[in-house]
Amino acid sequence: MQLSLLNQLRQENPVVLNISNFVTVQDVANGLNALGASPIMSEEINETKEMVHISDAVALNLGAFSEEQVKHIRKMGQEANRAFKPVVLDPVAVGAIDYRLQVAKELLDEIDVAVIRGNAGEIAALAGADWTSKGIDAGQGQGDLVEIAQQAAQKFHTIVLLSGADDIITDGKRVTIVHNGTPLFAAHVGSGDMLSSIVAAFCAVDPAGVYEATRVAATVFARIGELAVGDQSTMGPGTFTVNLLDQLQLAQLEQIKQNIKFEEA
Ligand SMILES: Nc1ncnc2c1ncn2[C@@H]1O[C@H](COP(=O)(O)OP(=O)(O)O)[C@@H](O)[C@H]1O
Ligand SMILES: Cc1ncsc1CCOP(=O)(O)O
Numbered sequence: 001m002q003l004s005l006l007n008q009l010r011q012e013n014p015v016v017l018n019i020s021n022f023v024t025v026q027d028v029a030n031g032l033n034a035l036g037a038s039p040i041m042s043e044e045i046n047e048t049k050e051m052v053h054i055s056d057a058v059a060l061n062l063g064a065f066s067e068e069q070v071k072h073i074r075k076m077g078q079e080a081n082r083a084f085k086p087v088v089l090d091p092v093a094v095g096a097i098d099y100r101l102q103v104a105k106e107l108l109d110e111i112d113v114a115v116i117r118g119n120a121g122e123i124a125a126l127a128g129a130d131w132t133s134k135g136i137d138a139g140q141g142q143g144d145l146v147e148i149a150q151q152a153a154q155k156f157h158t159i160v161l162l163s164g165a166d167d168i169i170t171d172g173k174r175v176t177i178v179h180n181g182t183p184l185f186a187a188h189v190g191s192g193d194m195l196s197s198i199v200a201a202f203c204a205v206d207p208a209g210v211y212e213a214t215r216v217a218a219t220v221f222a223r224i225g226e227l228a229v230g231d232q233s234t235m236g237p238g239t240f241t242v243n244l245l246d247q248l249q250l251a252q253l254e255q256i257k258q259n260i261k262f263e264e265a
């Protein structure tokens, strides 16, 4: 795995344009910034073309959209496609709310999305698989998550990153499973949104290799979570959040490379 993309990212400092949600916007901005990317957020549709022009990748988060924001998301995605800037979509809670699923599917029809990053419930809903989601969380189901991720990737002609205790990255055929990470990620609202924007940052560094960029992003983020926990046996989400932000900036490639656990299929 080309983990050295992290150093390239830190050198290039790519601009990542985000449609965020009001819950996690600061996690996303600070997470990108600490890692070595340059975040910018936008809520004004009239600046879309210029915004995309100055950006290297776009992350579209469906966490708290309104009808107005959907127009903005559509325009931003299509503008990014015209400018050949990679687009990452985070379909927050589409497994729990049918209306969200419908909007996400429409956007996927209208925008050429490079990567969909979601939890099991979200990716299962997009794939049309049997699964019970719970709000923004993954929920529960019996299906094989690798097959579900592959189905979603094939259906939408995109790379899928299905995150959770294991992260599954697939283009529909190739599969990488990353076992690194910490359950404390799930105790912090915004972990998934941070990851989606970080995927966009890695795609900006290597737009020709979206699959590689996505699996590197997942691995780097998971290892940084582990480094944030360190050897402390008890830690709560408060300390984890602070340490995560610190490690996003401080963690060096050599530390990240230690103890990588992934398999390829
Ligand atoms: N139980 C877990 N163990 C290890 N890592 C986890 C666990 N749950 C989530 N993560 C990690 O948290 C990050 C966010 O993923 P996830 O929780 O699936 O997203 P979301 O917040 O959108 O539901 C990913 O890096 C994922 O690997
Ligand atoms: C709580 C909440 N409600 C709407 S968006 C959102 C944040 C979701 O963040 P994440 O998917 O990263 O946990």
Ligand SMILES: [Mg+2]
Residues within 6 Å of the ligand: 092, 093, 118, 119, 136, 192, 193
């Ligand atoms: Mg999420």
